[in-house]
Amino acid sequence: MSYQNAPEGDGPLIVVGGPGEGLSGMSVARERGRPPADPVVVDGGGGAAARTPFLSRRWVRITGGLVLPVILLVVWQVASTSGAFTSAQLPSPAMVWEAAVDLAQRGLLGLYIAISTQRVLIGFACGAALGLLLGAVVGLSRLADILFSSTLAAVRAVPSLAWVPLLILWFKIGEESKIILIAIGAFFPVYTTVAAALRHVDRHLVEAGRAFGLHGVRLFFTVQLPSVLPSVISGLRLALAQAWLFLVAAELIASSMGLGFLLSDSQNNGRTDRLFLAIILLALLGKLTDSLLGLFERWSTRRWT
Incomplete structure (x- = not known):
């Protein structure tokens, strides 16, 4: 925006800006006999200019997120009652609910959920911490x-089920083998994303941190880690999903409790209703833990960026 001195005798200087112009588009004009255009108003108090976009409103996001599950539930109900499938092939939602109530009354449903969740959280914490440490070093x-790099890239290519016999041989059928397998699954997404992100940190930012006397661990936590925080969070979310996948691999083969055991036991006994129940519970728990990690992402973004 530029200003010009008005010659003597001319009218006052008027700041003119159309309703579609931003602050940078304002011009200083000298007008006689014509009212100025509407000024641009920057509303910082929650008015029209500060309104949240429709698709970003919380109730819209929640409602929109429920549309597809409701449609799937309706399709499931129709397919299970149309006669196209037997109850052994596709149990109805009511049958799955009754199976959940039965397990809950026997005290098994809550126990299986708690055991599987505990294994995932412990394995995820161990694997993510080690991945963050080694990813930072690399x-x-x-x-x-x-x-x-080369060795870990080769180990990463090993399928999850390939580790199960070795872990059982070393640690027997106990909690250690399951938690280690889950930690392996959680390690590689965090390690890969952190190592790749830190290789591309802006060198000028690092030099500025050193100019302020930051070195070593202080430089890492003050400058380098916050600069790659989005990549770290993405790695953690991938690691959490991997942890649930590796949990099922561990409990399918070497477990007497948990949701993975419920899957294999239901298959062996022909209980398709419990099979569907285990799948639904794994989906819900995976989404719940991912949502909690999303809350941590928003908090950390406000805290460090």
């Missing part, structure tokens, strides 16, 4: 990158 050190 991402910040060229020597560590040369020493570890």
Whole structure:
């Protein structure tokens, strides 16, 4: 926006801006006999200019997120009662609900959920912490990158089920083998994303941190880690999903309790209603834990960025 001195005798300077113009589009004009255009108003108090977009409103997001599950539930109900499938192939939603009530009354449903959730959280915490540590070392050190990257890339390609016999041989059928397998699943997404992100941190930002006397661990937690925070959160969310996948792999083969055991036991006994129940519970728990991680993402973004 530029200003010009008005010659002597001319009218006052008027700031003119159309309703579609921003602050940068304002012009200073000298007008006689014509009212100025409507000024641009920047509403910082929650008016029309500060309204939340319709699709970003919370109730719209919640309602929209429920549309597809409701449609799937209706289709499931229609398909299960149309006669196209037997109850052994596709139980109705009511049958699955009755199976859940039966297990809850026997005290097994809550126990299975608690055991599986505990295994996932412990394994995820261990694997994510180790992935963050080793990813930071590899991402910040060229020597560590040369020493570890190739070997860890090869180990990452090993399927989850390939670890089960070895872990059972070493740790027997106990909690240790399951938690270690889950930790393996959670380790690689965090390690990969953190190492890759730290390799591309802006060098000028790092030099600015060093100019302020930050070095080593303080530099990492103050400058480098906040700059790659979105990548770290993405890695954590992938790691959490992997943890649930590896949980099922562990409990399907070597477990007497948990949702993975419920899957295998229901298959062996022909209880399709319990099979569907286990799948639905795994989906709900996975979504719940991911939502909690989403809350942590919003908090950390406000805190460090």
